[in-house]
Amino acid sequence: MSTPHVLLGLLADGPKHGYDLKRAHDLKLPRAKPVAFGQVYATLGRLARDGLVVPAGQDRDAGPDRTSYELTEDGRKALMEWIAAVEAPMPHLTSVLLAKVVVTLLVGDADQAREYLAAQRAAHTARLRELTGVKTDPDATLGDVIAADFGIAHLDADLRWLRTTLDRVADLHEEVITR
Amino acid sequence: MSYLSARGLVRSYGRTPALRGVNLDVEEGEIVAVTGPSGCGKSTLLHCMAGILRPDAGEVTYREHRIDTWSEGARAALRRTEFGVLFQFGQLVAELTAAENVALPLLLAGTGRREARTAALSWLDRLGVADLADQRPGEMSGGQQQRCAVARALVTEPRVLFCDEPTGALDSLAGEQVLGHIVRLAREQRTTVVLVTHDVQVAAYGDREVMLRDGVADPTGLGTVAAQP
Numbered sequence: 001m002s003t004p005h006v007l008l009g010l011l012a013d014g015p016k017h018g019y020d021l022k023r024a025h026d027l028k029l030p031r032a033k034p035v036a037f038g039q040v041y042a043t044l045g046r047l048a049r050d051g052l053v054v055p056a057g058q059d060r061d062a063g064p065d066r067t068s069y070e071l072t073e074d075g076r077k078a079l080m081e082w083i084a085a086v087e088a089p090m091p092h093l094t095s096v097l098l099a100k101v102v103v104t105l106l107v108g109d110a111d112q113a114r115e116y117l118a119a120q121r122a123a124h125t126a127r128l129r130e131l132t133g134v135k136t137d138p139d140a141t142l143g144d145v146i147a148a149d150f151g152i153a154h155l156d157a158d159l160r161w162l163r164t165t166l167d168r169v170a171d172l173h174e175e176v177i178t179r
Numbered sequence: 180m181s182y183l184s185a186r187g188l189v190r191s192y193g194r195t196p197a198l199r200g201v202n203l204d205v206e207e208g209e210i211v212a213v214t215g216p217s218g219c220g221k222s223t224l225l226h227c228m229a230g231i232l233r234p235d236a237g238e239v240t241y242r243e244h245r246i247d248t249w250s251e252g253a254r255a256a257l258r259r260t261e262f263g264v265l266f267q268f269g270q271l272v273a274e275l276t277a278a279e280n281v282a283l284p285l286l287l288a289g290t291g292r293r294e295a296r297t298a299a300l301s302w303l304d305r306l307g308v309a310d311l312a313d314q315r316p317g318e319m320s321g322g323q324q325q326r327c328a329v330a331r332a333l334v335t336e337p338r339v340l341f342c343d344e345p346t347g348a349l350d351s352l353a354g355e356q357v358l359g360h361i362v363r364l365a366r367e368q369r370t371t372v373v374l375v376t377h378d379v380q381v382a383a384y385g386d387r388e389v390m391l392r393d394g395v396a397d398p399t400g401l402g403t404v405a406a407q408p
Contacts, residue, residue: 125379125382125383125388128379128380128383129383129385131383132380132383132384136359136362136363136384152380152383155379156379156380159379160379
């Protein structure tokens with residue numbers, strides 16, 4: 001995920017300081033990995049250096065001064081370009097899962113690869129059930145549901161790959177060790 | 180002993196084996212997903228456990244009664260009173276309205292017409308399709324029809340609900356709504372559910388998953404299991 005662009009997006013409706021940005025990030029992307037305060041301030045520093053945001057005043061609520069930031073014209077332009085840009089769909093076929101199967105076949109045998117694939121399938125299935133629980137919770141927001149849907153669709157794709165690869169392990173072992 | 184149990188089930192169609200010794204234990208109130216590729220025997224297992232088919236060998240017990248040896252009539256009575264069955268499609272009678280379809284199992288069980296209609300309307304309401312009560316299946320979408328079918332399967336308040344690919348004919352959003360209703364109502368009623376599906380996303384609605392492969396349970400998921408004795 002591009003944290004700089006997400007922060008630019010969160011600044012689009014008006015100035016905010018780092019604390020507000022952190023809260024807005026975790027609220028709007030409820031199932032994403034929470035962003036750390038340090039990461040927010042460091043990112044704001046880089047965005048300011050590049051002229052995409054500028055300081056817009058300071059708050060003092062019985063604590064240290066907090067600098068608010070707002071988008072510049074360049075910042076708004078960079079944000080709109082990022083929104084419009086189509087992401088490259090899977091430019092590299094790399095995955096820890098894929099690498100593990102090949103390396104297991106290099107150093108072990110087909111049975112070890114099968115055991116790994118079955119264990120990974122069980123872990124994926126458990127996570128799929130957990131996310132299904134998130135989306136069927138009566139208190140789930142639509143944001144929770146679409147975040148869970150995103151995870152569910154990817155886990156489903158992985159599970160299909162795990163199942164098919166399980167059936168292909170013996171042939172793949174032959175290819176890996178003879179190449 | 181488990182609430183519902185299959186022990187060493189064997190079933191063939193002609194010379195083609197569908198089940199080659201399947202064991203499955205289901206506890207009361209549990210939602211168990213039975214998964215596996217096409218032809219693995221999961222629908223045959225459901226049909227045997229629901230008393231629709233008789234296994235060639237093995238036993239099916241329900242609440243400590245061995246039911247696979249019961250007569251066709253006794254098993255049909257069990258399906259009318261204790262079990263509910265939900266298939267992929269084609270379950271509603273085309274000539275009857277939604278309310279008449281849902282009331283049908285109650286009428287067959289001897290419930291009075293007015294009481295059966297009241298119960299049917301209540302179940303249609305719980306499935307969010309009360310406004311379709313007087314419409315016929317041909318006037319409804321696939322998702323609406325399947326919600327009526329869920330209402331019909333649950334109107335007798337069965338202890339066990341058997342679902343065979345219940346969302347297989349629906350688009351993903353309609354399927355999700357039907358599954359959400361099944362799981363919510365099963366939890367409310369403490370209904371035991373056996374859910375057969377080839378779809379891992381559907382299986383994830385269950386409390387646990389049992390995989391079948393080539394007519395036997397595949398507990399490790401390795402796909403290399405031998406027939407059980």
